[in-house]
Amino acid sequence: MVEQRFDAIVVGAGPSGNAAAYTLAKEGLNVLQLERGEYAGSKNVQGAILYSDALEKLIPSFREDAPLERHVIEQRLWMLDDASYTGMHYRSEEFNEEKPNRYTIIRAQFDKWFSQKVRDAGATVLYETTVKELIRNTSGKVIGVQTDREDGAVMADVVILAEGVNGLVGQRSGLRDELKPDTVALAVKEMHFLPRDVIESRFNLKGDEGVVIEAMGSVTLGMTGTAFLYTNEESISVGIGCLVSDFKETGAKPYELLERFKSHPAIAPLLAGSEVKEYAAHLIPEGGYNAIPSLFGDGWLMVGDAGHFVNAVHREGSNLAMTTGRVAAETVVRLHRMRKEMTKANLAEYQERLEKTFVLKDMRKYRKIPAFLHGNKETLFGLYPRLLSKAAQTWFRVDGLDKKAKEKAIVSSFRQARTLRGMIGDAFKLARAWR
Amino acid sequence: MSTETDSVKVEEKLYYNRYVVDAGRPHVKVRPHEVPSQALLALTKICPAGCYALNDKGQVEVTPDGCMECGTCRIVCADTHDIEWNYPRGGFGVLFKFG
Ligand SMILES: Cc1cc2nc3c(=O)[nH]c(=O)nc-3n(C[C@H](O)[C@H](O)[C@H](O)COP(=O)(O)OP(=O)(O)OC[C@H]3O[C@@H](n4cnc5c(N)ncnc54)[C@H](O)[C@@H]3O)c2cc1C
Numbered sequence: 160m161v162e163q164r165f166d167a168i169v170v171g172a173g174p175s176g177n178a179a180a181y182t183l184a185k186e187g188l189n190v191l192q193l194e195r196g197e198y199a200g201s202k203n204v205q206g207a208i209l210y211s212d213a214l215e216k217l218i219p220s221f222r223e224d225a226p227l228e229r230h231v232i233e234q235r236l237w238m239l240d241d242a243s244y245t246g247m248h249y250r251s252e253e254f255n256e257e258k259p260n261r262y263t264i265i266r267a268q269f270d271k272w273f274s275q276k277v278r279d280a281g282a283t284v285l286y287e288t289t290v291k292e293l294i295r296n297t298s299g300k301v302i303g304v305q306t307d308r309e310d311g312a313v314m315a316d317v318v319i320l321a322e323g324v325n326g327l328v329g330q331r332s333g334l335r336d337e338l339k340p341d342t343v344a345l346a347v348k349e350m351h352f353l354p355r356d357v358i359e360s361r362f363n364l365k366g367d368e369g370v371v372i373e374a375m376g377s378v379t380l381g382m383t384g385t386a387f388l389y390t391n392e393e394s395i396s397v398g399i400g401c402l403v404s405d406f407k408e409t410g411a412k413p414y415e416l417l418e419r420f421k422s423h424p425a426i427a428p429l430l431a432g433s434e435v436k437e438y439a440a441h442l443i444p445e446g447g448y449n450a451i452p453s454l455f456g457d458g459w460l461m462v463g464d465a466g467h468f469v470n471a472v473h474r475e476g477s478n479l480a481m482t483t484g485r486v487a488a489e490t491v492v493r494l495h496r497m498r499k500e501m502t503k504a505n506l507a508e509y510q511e512r513l514e515k516t517f518v519l520k521d522m523r524k525y526r527k528i529p530a531f532l533h534g535n536k537e538t539l540f541g542l543y544p545r546l547l548s549k550a551a552q553t554w555f556r557v558d559g560l561d562k563k564a565k566e567k568a569i570v571s572s573f574r575q576a577r578t579l580r581g582m583i584g585d586a587f588k589l590a591r592a593w594r
Numbered sequence: 595m596s597t598e599t600d601s602v603k604v605e606e607k608l609y610y611n612r613y614v615v616d617a618g619r620p621h622v623k624v625r626p627h628e629v630p631s632q633a634l635l636a637l638t639k640i641c642p643a644g645c646y647a648l649n650d651k652g653q654v655e656v657t658p659d660g661c662m663e664c665g666t667c668r669i670v671c672a673d674t675h676d677i678e679w680n681y682p683r684g685g686f687g688v689l690f691k692f693g
């Protein structure tokens with residue numbers, strides 16, 4: 160296929176692979192990037208919220224030409240029961256800043272743009288090429304990749320695996336295990352198109368302002384999961400995801416769950432009259448810190464979703480992907496410059512560098528959260544949203560009942576559903592997991 | 595609410611999507627079996643593209659034309675080894691326009 164030998168091969172052209180390939184190429188290394196899709200982004204799915212900071216560290220001027228949809232000025236967090244939502248909204252004029260902090264994006268378009276930047280920086284990018292496995296020398300060091308093209312072997316000093324959540328190349332090359340059903344969420348998503356002005360009036364927006372909604376509660380039928388609705392320029396992204404182990408246990412159909420969410424009285428009017436143009440499904444690594452596989456070895460590094468770098472609580476993934484991709488590449492650049500071998504011992508610098516970034520700090524901080532959410536799913540995703548709604552309704556409904564009696568009714572509805580000891584225990588466990 | 599949503603057809607959703615099908619080379623295969631495992635049976639419900647169905651002998655079959663390559667079925671059946679799962683050849687399979 161390509162005759163040459165490369166300084167580095169990057170497997171995958173999502174945010175982590177693009178960050179890595181871009182950094183390597185810009186520093187003058189001879190880079191080959193391989194992507195199985197027809198174009199970068201053709202296999203990729205995201206909500207999608209882009210966090211500026213991680214991209215700014217790579218391409219400070221990205222706002223000039225990146226396909227950004229809306230900058231986020233309002234975040235809504237909703238707890239749903241079947242008839243209501245209780246929630247928190249935060250909207251600030253301060254988010255209308257010169258360099259906004261968060262944007263909604265459409266991943267297939269964003270990845271194409273990023274991939275062009277990678278090519279402009281000088282990397283060789285081959286699309287429609289699936290990597291089958293890694294090639295090793297007799298001492299076990301990774302020295303290249305085997306692709307599904309004719310004469311499909313290519314050699315390099317180091318291979319960066321940016322292949323996303325499924326991590327098949329890593330698995331089939333014996334670097335990692337298969338994912339466990341309780342460490343990944345399956346998300347389904349639709350793109351709903353509406354005229355710009357309709358979106359703006361429905362969400363009370365002007366110009367490129369945007370709103371994002373995260374929702375939890377009865378919409379996941381007691382499974383560990385959340386739903387979302389994000390405003391784009393002329394479309395709305397709407398989706399829902401739950402742990403694969405919960406889907407397996409309940410036999411819930413993902414697309415029925417999505418329909419249920421879309422027909423919720425809080426959501427349906429926001430989507431009314433829209434034209435659906437795509438239905439997508441994708442996994443999200445949600446096992447947290449404890450599910451992170453080995454990240455480096457002789458001749459290889461793992462970045463992004465392949466390394467299980469997602470902070471599910473804050474719904475951050477693409478920024479961890481870009482940061483790990485960049486840090487891995489910076490490590491390789493430094494070793495290359497010093498003419499050092501890409502051995503396991505030398506590549507350990509990648510993890511050491513990551514320890515100093517928000518990536519591993521946040522992953523470690525929340526290491527107990529996945530087990531907490533999973534272990535308490537009935538109360539967290541079913542009971543509490545219901546109770547909260549009931550309490551709010553009792554409080555706001557004016558029906559001749561005196562306020563003291565109302566307070567009592569609220570307290571006793573909680574106490575009936577969950578003992579005081581249970582509630583204190585839940586709060587305590589959450590606080591401990593959060594710390 | 596549930597009665598109206600129970601009738602949702604996944605085929606109608608897949609109709610929005612673009613695929614380049616690698617004719618004659620399915621990337622997902624079910625291993626021959628007499629009686630399906632619980633895991634394999636679950637796939638007839640939880641595959642987001644509805645690729646799995648029971649045939650009239652009570653065995654699970656897969657038609658991965660509408661597959662979105664999520665990987666769920668492979669993970670669910672990892673312990674029972676019911677499935678052989680690969681990515682489609684480069685350039686084939688689902689083509690997200692938006693993602
Ligand atoms: C529904 C949903 C909503 C999300 N919302 C958000 C959000 O709002 N904000 C956020 O920051 N994150 C979000 N995430 C997470 C985010 O999408 C991921 O963390 C991010 O895409 C990871 O980037 P990556 O480059 O590591 O992997 P990917 O984006 O998955 O890229 C991997 C690439 O490798 C290619 N590839 C895989 N195997 C091979 C192979 N063998 N050969 C060649 N190429 C290969 C794939 O085609 C793909 O292009 C969301 C995820 C989902 C599913």
Ligand code: SF4
Binds near residue numbers: 640645660662663
């Ligand atoms: S990979 Fe996903 S969409 Fe494809 S058959 Fe398996 S579960 Fe269905």
